[in-house]
Amino acid sequence: MSFLLICAVLASCIPLSFSFMLDGQPENIQEIANELGKLQSEVAALKEMIQELQETCPSCAVSTKQSSPAFMASLSMFVTCNVDAPLVFDREQLDTRQAYDTRHGLFRAPVNGTYMFTATLAAQPNQGFHVKFVRNSLSDEIGYIFSDNGHSGWNERSTTIVVKLDAGDDVWLACSMPSNITGGNSGMEHDYHSHFSGFLIDAF
Numbered sequence: 001m002s003f004l005l006i007c008a009v010l011a012s013c014i015p016l017s018f019s020f021m022l023d024g025q026p027e028n029i030q031e032i033a034n035e036l037g038k039l040q041s042e043v044a045a046l047k048e049m050i051q052e053l054q055e056t057c058p059s060c061a062v063s064t065k066q067s068s069p070a071f072m073a074s075l076s077m078f079v080t081c082n083v084d085a086p087l088v089f090d091r092e093q094l095d096t097r098q099a100y101d102t103r104h105g106l107f108r109a110p111v112n113g114t115y116m117f118t119a120t121l122a123a124q125p126n127q128g129f130h131v132k133f134v135r136n137s138l139s140d141e142i143g144y145i146f147s148d149n150g151h152s153g154w155n156e157r158s159t160t161i162v163v164k165l166d167a168g169d170d171v172w173l174a175c176s177m178p179s180n181i182t183g184g185n186s187g188m189e190h191d192y193h194s195h196f197s198g199f200l201i202d203a204f
């Protein structure tokens with residue numbers, strides 16, 4: 001009985017109090033509408049800022065527009081290389097930012113940052129190579145890989161360097177002594193005798 005009574009009271013009160021709110025305090029509704037309007041324009045401004053960040057800050061975590069620079073290229077054929085000549089890895093396996101040039105063997109840093117580069121080179125029996133990593137000029141030597149020619153079997157060598165680069169800096173491999181380096185174009189594992197790769201570790 002009392003339950004029914006409460007229900008009856010509530011039923012008559014709820015619409016009353018609701019209409020009281022609407023009718024009695026219209027300024028509150030107006031305030032809420034104003035706040036909502038402000039929030040909507042703030043959210044719109046934030047969305048715009050995030051979109052701008054994604055477009056202008058390629059290496060930022062929020063970026064969806066561009067992937068981080070990374071490349072890998074290999075030698076498709078046996079190469080004889082003279083002193084100071086660039087070693088041109090002519091077959092590109094990967095180049096997320098079109099930063100490696102298969103025509104000249106150069107990687108051009110798209111953003112300021114710390115980069116890692118790796119070279120793996122192979123020599124046939126009794127052949128060898130002396131190759132340096134250089135930045136922007138042949139005299140700025142930032143890495144070195146070699147294999148002398150006194151060996152009866154095949155040789156494969158690898159090295160890795162980590163360097164700071166400014167956007168626009170070029171990195172390539174150049175022979176520091178006359179060298180013979182093996183490549184391949186068989187569609188099989190021999191295509192990976194010699195390759196050059198690199199990627200951005202961290203942008204700043």
Ligand SMILES: *[C@@H]1O[C@H](CO)[C@@H](O)[C@H](O)[C@H]1NC(C)=O
Nearest residue numbers: 111112113165166167203204
């Ligand atoms: C890149 O670094 C150079 C100097 O190291 C600096 O002058 C330049 O402003 C930097 N660029 C960006 C986009 O941070």
Ligand SMILES: *[C@@H]1O[C@H](CO)[C@@H](O)[C@H](O)[C@H]1NC(C)=O
Nearest residue numbers: 126127128129149178179180
């Ligand atoms: C490179 O190969 C040529 C021709 O086979 C040979 O005369 C030369 O000694 C080799 N040089 C090296 C460093 O392997």
